[in-house]
Amino acid sequence: MLFELDKESFQNLVLNTDQYVLVDFFAQWCRGCEAYEEILEEISEDYYGKLKVYKLNIENESEIADSYDVMSLPTLLLFKDGKLLRELTGLQSKKTVESWLKL
Numbered sequence: 001m002l003f004e005l006d007k008e009s010f011q012n013l014v015l016n017t018d019q020y021v022l023v024d025f026f027a028q029w030c031r032g033c034e035a036y037e038e039i040l041e042e043i044s045e046d047y048y049g050k051l052k053v054y055k056l057n058i059e060n061e062s063e064i065a066d067s068y069d070v071m072s073l074p075t076l077l078l079f080k081d082g083k084l085l086r087e088l089t090g091l092q093s094k095k096t097v098e099s100w101l102k103l
Helices: 007-015 031-046 062-067 094-101
Strands: 020-026 051-057 075-080 083-089
Touching: 007 020, 007 051, 007 062, 020 031, 031 051, 031 094, 075 094, 083 094
Parallel strands: 020 051
Antiparallel strands: 020 075, 075 083
16 A cells, blocks of 8 residues: 655655655545556556655645645655655556656
8 A cells, every 4th residue: 555645744755855756636535546456556666766656635634635736636756855746547558658758
C-alpha cells in the first residue's frame, strides 16, 4: 500500500526532497483511481531507489490539489527537487505511465 500524504508530509516528502516523486491525486469515489492502485504499486517497486510514489486524497487535501490545478481524476504529478515537472491525467496503462516518467 502506498503512503498517503497530508499537508505536512507533502511539504517534507515532495517539496523538500531532491528525488523524483510521483504523486497520485485521488478520491475514494473515483473508480479510475482504484484501478491505478496496482499499477502504481508495481512502478513503486520497479523504480525503487529512483522514484518515490505517494497518494494524495483531494477530499482531505483540497488546498494542495487546487494549488496544482488538479481538475480531473486520476491525476499523476511528477516532481523533482520540489518542482513540478509534468502531469498525466486519466487512467493510463503501466507502459504509458513509464514512458511519461522518462526516468
